Amino acid sequence: MSLYQHARDGNAERLRDALGSDSAAVRRRAAEFLGEIGEEGDQPTVDGLLRAATTDDDPEVRGAAVDALDEIGEAALEQLLEELTGGGGDSEAEWVTARKFARALEADRPELRMAAANALGRLDDASGLQPLVGALDDEDPRVRLRAAQACGTFADARAVPGLRERLDDEEPRVRRAAANALGTIGTDQALSPLLDLLDDGDESIRRIAAGALGKASTPEPVEPL
Incomplete structure (x- = not known):
């Protein structure tokens, strides 16, 4: 039976078993x-996801496990943070949690930085934005990707300069996430660089740019800056 069928049936046990597959693609899925x-x-x-996020030898599997823990909920992501840092599990105020995740963006382990970016995108705390903008320059493309996605959840114009720089990222997924985030922010400064992407060689980038520009509330075309 396929992984898709196990997921459709809600068979988490079989999916957990697949985390031990010899195939990285199977483990990631x-x-x-x-x-x-x-x-x-x-x-x-x-x-099972904690083990995959911290011990799998494939970076894409570790990244998928981090994202899965994020999808499951904040408590699961907190467990990952504790696993990677050895921190305690005491309940904390949200602003303390935001500061903790912001500090984690500077951790040595990229999986911890990824988890921190995901978490800051979920928290309704504006203090998390500037650390995320800084993470747009992270050396690991998986971190840059999640930082760009998280910046999009804030829809704050302060993230625009950093996101614009990521439109030239060497990793296509980061470019797409940056374009999406700029479209979500929707200011003239955010939308103007998307005009150049209408002729991009990546079809998905072109679709993102066209969709964002089509939803723009300004009646006149946005002039490039």
Whole structure:
């Protein structure tokens, strides 16, 4: 039976088994499906994803596991933070949590920086924006990707300069995330660089740019800066 069928049936146990596959592609897809069907009360699934996020030898599998824990919920992401830092699990005020994740963006382990970017995108705390903008320059493209996605959730014009720079990123996924975030922000400064992307060689980039510009509320075309 396929992983898709296991996910459709809600069979988390079979998907957890697939996290031990010899194929990195299978492990990555299993992690993605577990993120879709997992629940915070399902500790075996959280534990399996924690192991994948911290010990798998493939960076894309580790990244998928981090994202899956984020999808399951804040408590699961907190467990990952504790696993990677050895920190305690005491309940903290949201602003303290935001500061903790902001500090984690400077951690040595990229998986911890990825988890921090995801978490800051979820928290309704404006203090997390500037650390995320800084993470747009992270050396790891997986971190830059998640920082760009998180900046989009803030829809704050202060992120525009950093996101514009990522439109030339060497990693296509980062470019797409930056374009999406700029479209979400929607100011003239955010939309103007998307005009150049209408002729981009990446079809998905062209679609993102066209969609964002089509939704622009300004009646006149945005002039490039």
